[in-house]
Amino acid sequence: MSGFSTRSDFPRAWNPLAKALAELRARGEPLVDLTESNPTRVGLPQPDPRLLSTPEAFTYAPEPLGLRFAREAVAAHLGSRGASVSPEHLILSASTSESYAWLFKLLCEPGDNVLVPAPSYPLFEYLTRLEGVEVRPYRLPRVHGFGLDVEEVAAARDARSRAVLVVNPGNPTGHYLHEGELAALASLCADTGLALVSDEVFSDFAWDAEPDRVATVAGRELPMLTFSLSGLSKVAGLPGLKLGWTHVGGPPAARDEALARLEWVADTFLSVGTPVQQALPGLLAHAPRFQAALLERVKENRRRLVAARPSGASWDVVPGHGGWSAVLRIPREPGEEATCLALLDAGLVVQPGYFYDFTGGAFLVLSLLPPPEVFESALGPLVRVLEG
Ligand SMILES: Cc1ncc(COP(=O)(O)O)c(C=O)c1O
Incomplete structure (x- = not known):
């Protein structure tokens, strides 16, 4: 359309995953969201809100x-x-x-x-x-x-x-x-x-x-x-x-x-x-209190994820040393999008590697922030779908 800058012309078409997710949400289907990366929504410590009412x-x-x-x-x-x-x-x-x-x-x-x-x-x-x-x-x-x-x-x-x-x-x-x-x-x-x-x-x-x-x-x-x-x-x-x-x-x-x-x-x-x-x-x-709670959460969820992987599985948890996410390497077939759609059918939301420009294989990205009981509830369906 004329009259606008090209740098504001972002593609707005929905990808198949976003469409499938919107449909499930519209139907009110219960979903476990392993893309949750908002630290204020996962029950981690917050500072005293009175800190913001400063006299000046x-x-x-x-x-x-x-x-x-x-x-x-x-x-x-x-x-x-x-x-x-x-x-x-x-x-x-x-x-x-x-x-x-x-x-x-x-x-x-x-x-x-x-x-x-x-x-x-x-x-x-x-x-x-x-x-x-x-x-x-x-x-x-x-x-x-x-x-x-x-x-x-x-x-x-x-x-x-x-x-x-x-x-x-x-x-x-x-x-x-x-x-x-x-x-x-x-x-x-x-x-x-x-x-x-x-x-x-x-x-x-x-x-x-x-x-x-x-x-x-x-x-x-x-x-x-x-x-x-x-x-x-x-x-x-x-x-x-x-x-x-x-x-x-x-x-x-x-x-x-x-x-x-x-x-x-x-x-x-x-x-x-x-x-x-x-x-x-x-x-x-306040940051150290938040960071200690977050680290305990993330490390525990990662430990459970690694423990849930059956020996000889066709997928792996990619080694890492820090942050809030886990990366899984999965088989090239059926690949990222098909696996994400199958996981959605099983009630799990995860991100495909292509969101992050992974190449040279197929990957999934999971947030390690959800509360442990929520994360744990995702592991059974995750392993079932990945094991095909
Ligand atoms: C690597 C990285 N840098 C920067 C940001 C943006 O942070 P901010 O909220 O300070 O803009 C993010 C947000 O997820 C991030 O993952």
Whole structure:
């Protein structure tokens, strides 16, 4: 249709799975939803709502980078994870998604591109397109446990590539970036002028200890511009409060120029509400309680999933080290969509791997957030359908 921009022309046709799910929901069929990823809907601890009624809630005295003491609270939070950072190098936004949009405005001319991992979180395609930016996927090879292979990043790069995006740990693959991978990436970035954008929203949710794991790139001395992203949405399980942060690092002159430009972008929108900034120290103080409960939940559900797999089964739980999801590798036949439809018939909602751009086999993605009794109730039908 004329009169609209091409970047807002998203495909709206429903895929067969979405159609089948809508029909079942319209009929009121009971379904166990193993795609539930909203942390506020699965009975995990929430902070005291009185935290949001701050005495200064209606005072408007905005600072483009975010209120100073709110940035200090984020710096203290990162410090408790071993990253020594200055509040001066932090910028608050309404969400990690908004942080990405600001970074694309900062780094890219229309038509430039950013290198994105595949498989990964599906929002990059939309976030980039809305900024007139293109994506060039680099594969995370399954033989590396879906870890980063710098040769793949180098092969995906072209003259218009401005940044490489890393999701650490991967969503939904749960692979953390390791020191050797970061060193190789840093050298590629330094040689080619790529900035590093590191999405660390799941980094606090490690299931086990691993040597050489990189928890965050914030506070590290790296030779390229480095942006490390996270926010309340995952760290404290509070996506509705709309507060994310970006730490800017790298060579001081480039870092300071990036901060000055981002301050201008942020000043144009001033999108973070005052009450949430004022409540931030209290909300971050609650995060450990939320994270402990979530980790116990996720690890227990994963343990039950692995235990439910019959020996010699034709499917597998893909190894991972953190995050909120499990990935299953299933036989190529009948494949992802047919298996998801059969699971829907059995009352289970799961996601097909193609939502996350998996290739080289067939995969399913399950949320590990549902309460254990709900998750457990799904395992019988899941195994029955997968065993055909
Ligand atoms: C890897 C990853 N990054 C970013 C986000 C978006 O987070 P926010 O709610 O802060 O925009 C998500 C949401 O699921 C995610 O999975």
